[in-house]
Amino acid sequence: MSLFSDNIRHLRMKKDVSQEIVAESLFISRDILAKYEQGKSQAPYENLIKLSRYYHVSIDLLLTVDIRKIDMDGLIKLDDNRIVLPITVDQNGGNLIEIIPQKAKAGYLSGYSDPEFIESLQHIALPFLRNGKYRAFPIEGRSMPPFQEGSFIVGEYVEHLEHIKDGHTYIMLTKNDGIVYKRVFRKGKKFMFHSDNPDFEPYEVTPSQILEAWKYACGFTTTEYEPDNIPHDTVKNLLLELKRDVSILKNKIQ
Structure with missing residues (x-):
């Protein structure tokens, strides 16, 4: 057998x-x-x-x-017969949120649809998150301040890409990049992934590349946020340059 x-x-x-x-x-x-x-x-x-x-x-x-x-009746049914494990609650009715640890992040791309992989994850409960399916993802890099290395974003599962709202932030699982946290905009039938840090260029993603979408629910960090130490003189010069550029633009319009 x-x-x-x-x-x-x-x-x-x-x-x-x-x-x-x-x-x-x-x-x-x-x-x-x-x-x-x-x-x-x-x-x-x-x-x-x-x-x-x-x-x-x-x-x-x-x-x-x-x-x-497996409790098949409690599973969330997804496109193409994929499933996510059931929404589980603690004894007080609070959602148990699955945590993707940093060491498991690389394996999530191949294990996101594997019930045994998901079942092996640790859980936390947040009393203000009750209705929905939630999962916490580790963040890398500095593209989405104030979140930085060591931060976690808790996302609520989005069943259909049509439910994605322009300008909101999402954890996206894509075939090419794995787990990314971006501000998402629609561009025709495609999506544009933007970073809040202007040093990072936006890029285009097709729906076929997206495996999962999780809407931002809350975030927490394990390291203290340190803003960039920009000297006062530098800030002043930047403002003067901006004022000058605006004046030039006004003159051209007139």
């Missing part, structure tokens, strides 16, 4: 349907389905897709995770 055979048998019994009904829905014979459930035959790719869509469970879960140990 295999995880796959155990899983599809468990899902069918949980759905309380016969092998005949499932086989008919999948356009395969009952004998073939029975062999899958008994572990006597391996399902070809096209039948894996059919089973995945029929039970609304991703193929990787069917093949690699013991679904009997």
Whole structure:
């Protein structure tokens, strides 16, 4: 027997349907389905897709995770049959927020849809965050002040990219860059990722590159924020240059 055979048998019994009904829905014979459930035959790719869509469970879960140990009814259903683990609460009803530690950040790109990876994460509870699915992500670099190295952003899961609002900040998981925290704007059918630090150039991202989006809910830092030490004379010179540029621009308009 295999995880796959155990899983599809468990899902069918949980759905309380016969092998005949499932086989008919999948356009395969009952004998073939029975062999899958008994572990006597391996399902070809096209039948894996059919089973995945029929039970609304991703193929990787069917093949690699013991679904009997997961509360399937409490899972958030995502596009392409992906899932996020259920929203869990503490004894007081507060959300338990999963924390992606710095050392696990690199592995999140490959483990974000793996229930066992997510289950292994530590949790915190914040009493003011109750409704929604939340996760805390580590921040690197200095592109989004005042958050800097050692900071964490707690994001609320965004189920559809259509729900992203212009000018708001999001933790975005992308195929190319992994975890990034940016201010997001729409540009036609694409998105522009902006940094609040002007030293960093904005860049364009297509929806197909985005794997997850988490809207900013709150943030906390483990290091003290130190503003840039800009001499007074430098600030004064910058203001004088700005005033001069504005005057030149006004003259050109006139």
